Amino acid sequence: MSRSAKFVLAIMLGTTLLALPAVTAAKQKLAKANVEHPAPPSPTKLGLGRAALPQEIEAWDTDVRADGVGLPKGKGTAQQGDAIFQEKCAACHGEFGQGVGRYPVLAGGLGTLKADRPDKTVGSYWPDATTAFDYIQRAMPFGNARSLSPDEVYALVAYILSMSDVIKDPDFELNEKNLATIKMPNANGFYEDDREVAEKQFWKSNPCMKDCRPAPKVTGRAMSVDVTPDSKTGPSVD
Amino acid sequence: MSDRPTAEFLNRRRFLGAAGLAGAGAMLPQLAQAGDASDPKITEVQDWNRYLGDGVDKRPYGLPSKFEKDVIRRDVSWLTAGPESSVNFTPLHALDGIITPSGLCFERHHGGLAEIDPADHRLMINGLVDKPLVFTMDDIRRMPRVNKVYFLECAANSGMEWRGAQLNGCQFTHGMIHNVMYTGVPLKVLLDEAGLKPNAKWLMLEGADAAGMNRSLPLSKALDDVLIAFAMNGEALRPEQGYPLRAVIPGWQGNLWVKWLRRIEAGDQPWQTREETSKYTDLMPDGRARKHTFVMDAKSVITNPSPQAPLKHQGRNVLTGIAWSGRGTVKRVDVTLDGGRNWQEARIDGPVLDKSLVRFYVDFDWNGQELMVQSRAIDDTGYVQPTKTELRKIRGVNSIYHNNGIQTWLVRAGGETENVEIG
Numbered sequence: 001m002s003r004s005a006k007f008v009l010a011i012m013l014g015t016t017l018l019a020l021p022a023v024t025a026a027k028q029k030l031a032k033a034n035v036e037h038p039a040p041p042s043p044t045k046l047g048l049g050r051a052a053l054p055q056e057i058e059a060w061d062t063d064v065r066a067d068g069v070g071l072p073k074g075k076g077t078a079q080q081g082d083a084i085f086q087e088k089c090a091a092c093h094g095e096f097g098q099g100v101g102r103y104p105v106l107a108g109g110l111g112t113l114k115a116d117r118p119d120k121t122v123g124s125y126w127p128d129a130t131t132a133f134d135y136i137q138r139a140m141p142f143g144n145a146r147s148l149s150p151d152e153v154y155a156l157v158a159y160i161l162s163m164s165d166v167i168k169d170p171d172f173e174l175n176e177k178n179l180a181t182i183k184m185p186n187a188n189g190f191y192e193d194d195r196e197v198a199e200k201q202f203w204k205s206n207p208c209m210k211d212c213r214p215a216p217k218v219t220g221r222a223m224s225v226d227v228t229p230d231s232k233t234g235p236s237v238d
Numbered sequence: 239m240s241d242r243p244t245a246e247f248l249n250r251r252r253f254l255g256a257a258g259l260a261g262a263g264a265m266l267p268q269l270a271q272a273g274d275a276s277d278p279k280i281t282e283v284q285d286w287n288r289y290l291g292d293g294v295d296k297r298p299y300g301l302p303s304k305f306e307k308d309v310i311r312r313d314v315s316w317l318t319a320g321p322e323s324s325v326n327f328t329p330l331h332a333l334d335g336i337i338t339p340s341g342l343c344f345e346r347h348h349g350g351l352a353e354i355d356p357a358d359h360r361l362m363i364n365g366l367v368d369k370p371l372v373f374t375m376d377d378i379r380r381m382p383r384v385n386k387v388y389f390l391e392c393a394a395n396s397g398m399e400w401r402g403a404q405l406n407g408c409q410f411t412h413g414m415i416h417n418v419m420y421t422g423v424p425l426k427v428l429l430d431e432a433g434l435k436p437n438a439k440w441l442m443l444e445g446a447d448a449a450g451m452n453r454s455l456p457l458s459k460a461l462d463d464v465l466i467a468f469a470m471n472g473e474a475l476r477p478e479q480g481y482p483l484r485a486v487i488p489g490w491q492g493n494l495w496v497k498w499l500r501r502i503e504a505g506d507q508p509w510q511t512r513e514e515t516s517k518y519t520d521l522m523p524d525g526r527a528r529k530h531t532f533v534m535d536a537k538s539v540i541t542n543p544s545p546q547a548p549l550k551h552q553g554r555n556v557l558t559g560i561a562w563s564g565r566g567t568v569k570r571v572d573v574t575l576d577g578g579r580n581w582q583e584a585r586i587d588g589p590v591l592d593k594s595l596v597r598f599y600v601d602f603d604w605n606g607q608e609l610m611v612q613s614r615a616i617d618d619t620g621y622v623q624p625t626k627t628e629l630r631k632i633r634g635v636n637s638i639y640h641n642n643g644i645q646t647w648l649v650r651a652g653g654e655t656e657n658v659e660i661g
Contacts, residue, residue: 048377049431052362052370060362060501063442063452066510092319102319114525118636120516125527128510135512138450139349142323145448190519193531199632202535204622207572207614209581216577216610218648220402220659222545228406229314 064134068180071133075175076155078162082170084152085159088141097121097163103142107163110185123164127190129182132157154179302339306332311342314410317398322350323449325392327413330539331547334558336387336588336595338416340471345478346392346414349448352498356482359446361428361466365503368433375482378468381423386465386488387594389562391415391534393491393518396641400630403646403657407546411645411657412539415562417595420486422467425460428502438504442511443485446500453494454508455487459532463488466499489564489593490532491639493518523634534564536623537642538571538598538615549604549653557600559584563617564593570616571598577610577646577660578625584613609649610660626659 064070086095093099097106109119118124122132137153139145148156158174161167166184167174174182222228302309311326318324325346328338345351356375364370392414398404405411434457441460445451455464465486468475475481480497487494493513508514508530519527538561543549561568567590572581584598598613615623626643633640648658 045431046381046427048380049363049371049373052364052372056362056372057364057370060444061364061503063444063503063509063511065505065507067507069505102316113521113527114523118521118525120521122516126512126516128515131510131512131515134452134509138452139448139512142349143448145349145450189526190515190529191526193528193533195528195531195533195535199624202622202624202628203620205620207581207616207622209572211579212581213578215579216646216660218658219661221648222403222406222657225402225404227314227316227404228410228545229312 062137064130064137066128066130066180068130068176071130071176071179072150073176074150074154075173076151076153076158077171077173078155078158078167079170080151081155081157081159081162084155088144088148089156092142097160106160110164113186113189121164122160123166123185125186125189127184127187128180129157129161129166129184130180132160133179308332309342311344311413312409314398314405323348325394325414327409328416329409329546330413330415330541330560331408331544333541334597336417336560336597337471338418340418340473340476340479343390343416343418343470343476343479344392344414346492347447347449347478348451351478352445352447353477354446354482354498359482359498360500361483362501363428363432363504364501365442365505366435366438367429367504368435369431371432373428375468378423378428378466378483381427383421383423384465385419385421386463386486387417387419387589387591388486388488389415389417389534389593389595390486390492390495391537391562391564393493393531393534393639396537396643396645397638399626399643399645400635400637400641403659406657408539408541408544408645408647409546414492415560415595417560417562418470419472420465420467421469421472422465422486425464425466425485425502428466429460429504432504434504437506439506440504440508442501442503442505442509443494443496443499444501444503445480445496446498451496451498451513452509452511453496453513454505454511455485455494456508457504459487459490487532489534489566491518491534494532518639520633520637520639522637528637531640534562535640535642536563536565536568536615536617536621537561538568538613538623539645540573540611540613540647543609543611543649543653543655544647545655545657548655549649551653552604552606555602555604557584557602557611559598559613560595561586561598561613561615562593562595563615563619563621565621566618567592567594568596568615569618571596572614572616573598573600574612574614575602575609578612578644581614604649606651606653608651610658611647611649612644614644627661 092103093106099105106122109121109124112118133153136156154174158167309329309332313324313326326344328342328344359375361373395414396411399411439457441455443453443455467486468483483499484497485495485499519529520531521527538559540559542558561571571584573584574581584600586596586598588597590596623644629643646658646660647655649655
């Protein structure tokens with residue numbers, strides 16, 4: 001009660017501040033015109049939209065956060081996930097998460113992040129296991145999203161983590177209480193954007209304009225790589 | 239039915255006219271040999287100058303001229319597994335000014351294009367708010383709105399070029415960008431309706447598409463300049479750009495601009511979604527990765543000449559391109575014709591707006607010699623667009639995102655232009 005009262009006050013203050021110049025101008029105008037009725041006060045809120053009902057929030061508020069907030073009740077093992085994965089996921093991701101065509105590789109790649117061609121998989125790169133739950137639940141299987149039960153999603157996450165040896169026991173039960181405690185191999189591999197410090201040499205007061213470098217030589221050409229789509233194969237506009 | 243004979247009659251007349259022209263064309267070489275060839279496009283009456291053209295309503299929603307049929311978005315099919323989770327590219331080499339036509343704004347979908355009747359669309363605000371709310375499109379259209387021109391650049395724009403010159407055309411190297419005027423409601427207005435709890439620090443934006451796209455957005459940005467937009471370039475959003483409602487996050491990477499926006503949740507920390515951990519984090523040479531790299535650095539590209547728009551004439555030419563910065567306005571653009579040895583300031587023409595493209599020009603004479611053209615953007619924070627070498631020295635080549643290095647086009651003696659790396 002007091003919090004919402006404070007909020008209303010803050011909104012009123014904000015509105016008052018924003019409206020101040022207009023009100024002043026309006027007052028001047030009123031004074032000049034000598035009109036009896038003052039302008040109506042600005043509403044504190046627009047009054048648009050309606051309250052979201054609990055069942056509506058429940059239907060849409062299915063996201064899962066890194067700390068596990070939002071995880072639904074449920075459970076599943078890698079063993080159970082294997083069967084679901086082969087049926088619903090392997091066509092794109094391969095039986096062992098190795099990827100088919102250009103669909104994402106899900107497993108392997110541990111220790112390759114400094115390599116010339118790193119493999120960024122769930123096991124090698126993703127910092128949080130909860131992210132796999134959130135993503136599978138919202139977007140997978142590709143083309144039939146939101147069709148999996150929480151138990152199926154727990155089982156699939158367990159299977160995917162087992163392919164990268166994050167979960168070693170095929171009967172280990174993953175559930176809403178332990179998923180956020182799973183320690184991912186690359187959990188500490190991230191840091192906040194530091195470009196403004198680490199790249200401060202890119203802020204220059206006087207970039208060179210004359211005789212800035214020796215004569216350049218061509219060292220690489222897109223034409224020799226030859227992967228540019230032929231313009232004649234573009235989509236038709238008829 | 240009744241107009242069919244007329245149409246056939248007109249077509250027949252056009253056919254005869256075309257045949258006549260072909261005959262005239264066959265005579266051209268002889269005329270040319272005479273040294274004083276008159277131009278039949280002038281001396282002969284042309285079809286379009288004689289016969290009636292289409293009446294009004296023949297094209298009730300207009301399309302570009304059929305002679306511009308090659309000015310289209312194009313994809314690079316080997317980039318992705320399939321078209322539903324893919325990207326195509328804006329044909330920058332064929333455009334001018336700063337506004338991208340709505341039908342040419344590059345597309346990036348993660349679960350295909352959601353086709354939503356605005357009457358069926360809902361926007362929910364929940365989480366750390368005093369009152370969770372649901373808005374219809376009618377509600378949103380009754381709110382105070384603003385008009386702003388902003389660029390939208392995918393963080394992976396130029397990402398295929400980290401290891402070297404790979405794609406031969408600025409459509410492909412730099413075409414994951416567009417710049418339009420958005421009409422929408424400041425997100426702050428919507429949040430004020432719901433009332434944020436004091437501990438709200440982040441928002442999660444979620445799309446209604448089959449990918450359920452979700453991203454975390456710091457509240458400070460949300461309250462600063464973020465819009466919830468329903469129109470672009472004066473018309474409703476295009477379906478491929480999030481119709482009926484999308485987020486507009488000025489100066490920040492395109493992935494945050496959630497399309498088909500259906501829900502905003504307030505929380506006290508970021509969600510660490512798939513898009514902000516496994517994607518859109520920048521892998522550095524030491525094997526660690528930068529996260530929350532939201533801002534798009536200052537960048538520019540010469541659109542003409544470029545591989546899809548070679549030089550065709552000696553003498554007077556117009557070099558042109560675009561520049562932008564996610565940190566503010568573009569203060570200056572420099573251009574070199576000799577691969578970075580000597581630079582000159584380009585002429586910026588048209589509006590210079592916050593977090594918007596600017597258009598620059600250098601009018602020059604070309605005597606047919608080889609050129610190595612580059613452009614270098616400088617923004618109002620003093621940031622100078624780096625060379626690719628400078629960038630790779632810090633970032634290595636595995637970061638995928640945020641490649642804003644200076645681009646080199648080699649204009650060969652015949653005018654053919656190619657994407658090259660220089661050392």
